[in-house]
Amino acid sequence: MKPFHFMRPANIPAAMAALQDSPNARLLGGGTNLVDLMRLGIEQPNRLVQIHALPLAQIESMPDGGVRIGAAISNTEMANHPLIRERYPLLSKALLSGASPQLRNMATAGGNLMQRTRCYYFMDTAFPACNKRNPGSGCAALEGVNRIHAIFGASNSCIAVHPSDMCVALAALDAVIQVRGPKESRAIPINDFHRLPGDTPHIETNLAPDEIITSIDLPRSRWARRVEYVKLRDRHSFAFALVSCAAALDLDGKIVRAARLAFGGVAHKPWRSFAAEQLLVGKPLNIDLIERASDLVVEGAKPRPGNRFKLALMKNIAKRSLMSAGGMA
């Protein structure tokens, strides 16, 4: 791989400075994605700024009853933390369905948010056409092997999906990403954090290159307890989702007060099914309602020939997740 400078700043201003005076610098979390991409020649930073010495490794309870997760927390620690297990079991379950224990021990919260797609053509520089890797070069996946690709929100420039499990749970939990920039701090709702590909698939998030994710904030929420995360993949462990679903329900007796339904493996970002959520709200939860909502989740999908099967998967997984979240399975 290309030689690079390695830095381990002890505080955020120093990290910020390190990012600013080197335009091609990258933050380094666990390195489970970035280092792989560097080995493959896909990322070629000239400077790595490791985040482990930064004060970002706490999980704390917030005054409103929510939880703040430091960006440098490992996926393992996050998944097993009592506050997360108790208040946000959905997040715990999603995390534990991802990767392998070894990877989760290394991977950080910030790195997981920022991880890049597993599109085959993106991952191998020998393929000449990939707009994400090499803007303007085309998209090999459009007419290629695209069984793992997007059925929602894609463009003719890119049909890649965001591979994270964690982010699907975050989308259902209305997480807020706290970031620090050179001038200001700001809060980005999870739904605005990742972008759809449009004509600029190489710009994947709304995070500026000189901003640092400091924490993921989970607000107190009434739908964080009746939840389910179901993940479908090509083998029973250690594979990315073909389709995954996070369902969360707030019930008043039988009546749905609030609902969240988010999908992984179907779009360039965690995909909320707002129409299905709306359908559920205000009605008594029963099989019929769940089936109608599940039918709705595929509305507007634009599959490719290689990934049409995701439609049936998405419907069924929505149904199963809602049934389970609603205590009906």
Add this chain to the structure above:
Amino acid sequence: MSNAQPQWRVDGVAKVTGTAQFGADFPLERLAFGVSILSTVAKGRIRSMDVRDAKRVRGVLEIITPSNALALPNKGVHPELKDAPQIAMLQDELVDYNGKAIGLAVADSLEAAQYAASLVKVEYEVQPHLCDFESQADLAVAPKNGGDAAKYDRGKVAEQFESAEVHLQETYSTPVQHHNPMEPHATIAHWQGDRLTLYEPSQWIVFVRTCISVWFGVSEANIRVLGPYVGGGFGGKGALWSHSPLAVMAAKMLNRPVKIALDRRQMYTVTASRPRTRQKIQIAARKSGDLMAIQNDVVLHASPQIELIEDSGTVSHYLYKTEANSTSHRVAVLDTSPTWVMRAPGEATGSFALESAMDELAYKLNIDPIDLRLRNYAETDVTNGKPYSQKLLRDCYAQAAERFGWSRRTPTPSSMRDENLLLGWGMATATYPAYRAASSAMVRILSDGSVFVGSATHEIGTGTYTVLAQIASAALGIPIDHIQVKTGDTDLPPAIYSGGSLTVATVGSAVHAAAGQVRQTVIEMAINDPASPLYHAAPGQITMAEGELLIADKNARDSYSAILRRNGRKSVEVTTESKPGKDIDPYSTHSFGAAFAEVAVDPEMFTVRVRRFVGVYDVGRLISQKTGINQLAGGAVWGISMALFEEAMMDPRYGRSVNMDLAEYHLPTNADIGEMDISVLDVPDFKFNPLGARGVGEMGITGACAAVANAVFHATGIRVRDLPITIDKLAGRMKA
């Protein structure tokens, strides 16, 4: 169950403590590192390679390209090396597949070599390529060196089909699969003057020596190949790939030792794969279930580098009793990396298709799948009329069915459930020929009572060290911890490749013979030695145990070491060759088994999980309980993997697979494999060889694959004839 000794692997401690030296593990002074530069187009010529940036990287020693590579005799083209694929040696600018080695960056660190390799800018004169199996399959041609595989006919197939009461015709296909041994291929070449030492994890070191000798014009006497430990091969290490001669070349050019270790992705194109196959099977039968004829017309792909025939059709020649049989193999040559033998080449793919077809026929005829097979049981080898040296397949079916609980199966698809899951029970026959060849081994006993066993065979993870030690121990009556085994060194007596599941039968027989001769020699010494308690004993009376020769009922005993010392001998040593004799000619030699699988299919998620697998095999005598069962279980896991997971997905537009890493080329995880119940009949087959042992290495992958596919049908009523059986294939066809 088996009487075999539950002997732990004798090399287990070395392996888990890291002292076992695999291919890349030899620290040499001034070792340089080579990293291959691979083509990124499928066909054409290299117009130019700009190495200027690469050469500027600190630590770079040389960038070798076709323009400065060492010129080799006859440009490295030697058709007389029939068993060697033609591999890249930088002797020309030709690119005939995507991912071919077209250069080598050499540096004093791995990192510098990797970085330099990435900086070489290549310009190609691109030519159109053909990599689309689907479109080429219909244009496939007869193989050049096909022999029987090109066309095989027994009896009058057409007549049988005309009078058939039931006719089944289906097409099955299998994808490109890769060997993926845990240990990546790695080579270290070290020249000292005109003598070359090559560290090469190989399944055939003697042939490595031959190839390097021919390619570089160096006498075999000046080449020593070492590969004491091989971290899996599965056939892929039975040939040399370009990194080996490139290491030899670079070491020569730079006058220092050079190591090249392929990374996982490079292995997918620098080494080889199992070819794609498409098998059109036709079966003629009577309503009673009696088979009349089987025909299998196979198309497989090959590369321009070598025409390797994965003879999927051959299984149907003998697996069942039929009046007639016809098979053909045709080849679609694609511009891809070489295809090569991979665990049970032919049987793995062929038994999937045939045993799926048999299951389909059983449904068509409404006959239990085991009964259909018993009805058509081939008592003798129908291809030549010979009896089998031993065939106990009936017992395998019976024991496996009993262990599995087959009698509780209801045959209607989707009729068995566990709550919301559909259960499927499927079975198939496992089959692999029993091979034995010529090989030599040396056994030496020293006056301290310790024994050295040596042969230029290989420990490829199969347990060779353990099994050879067990064989020598049994033949000499010397405890196994007094026995040291050495393999993987061409200075040892020559042995054949470790492939075709023949190592135990072949090299084991040589060790057995050499040890027997050593024992005889020492017995002679004892009975002619007036100081021995065995003086004047009849040799036939003498038995051995715990390092001693004894006549048990007379309580007369003498130890090997005492006999040697009294006779002034430091050692007794015998080197001998062992090969099958004429006594085997009247027989066909073959192993069979029965494989049963239970799958659970989630009818809404379309996921398949193998919950239970039962395999019962007849492999003659099982010499090593642990390593033998381990081989069979590993094979069965691979069969399950073949059914459900493995596939290199080729994008024909680029001539390149899109999933060349272990994240996306899926192998099963522990979560994917349920309970494995593997056993053997353990009945010695002494007609086959003096050990009574046939091979175990490849058998397991056969049977298991079709058993799973058949179980998926039983669960779902959907027949997936195109492996692997993935979620998308079931989702498209299943009604939730």
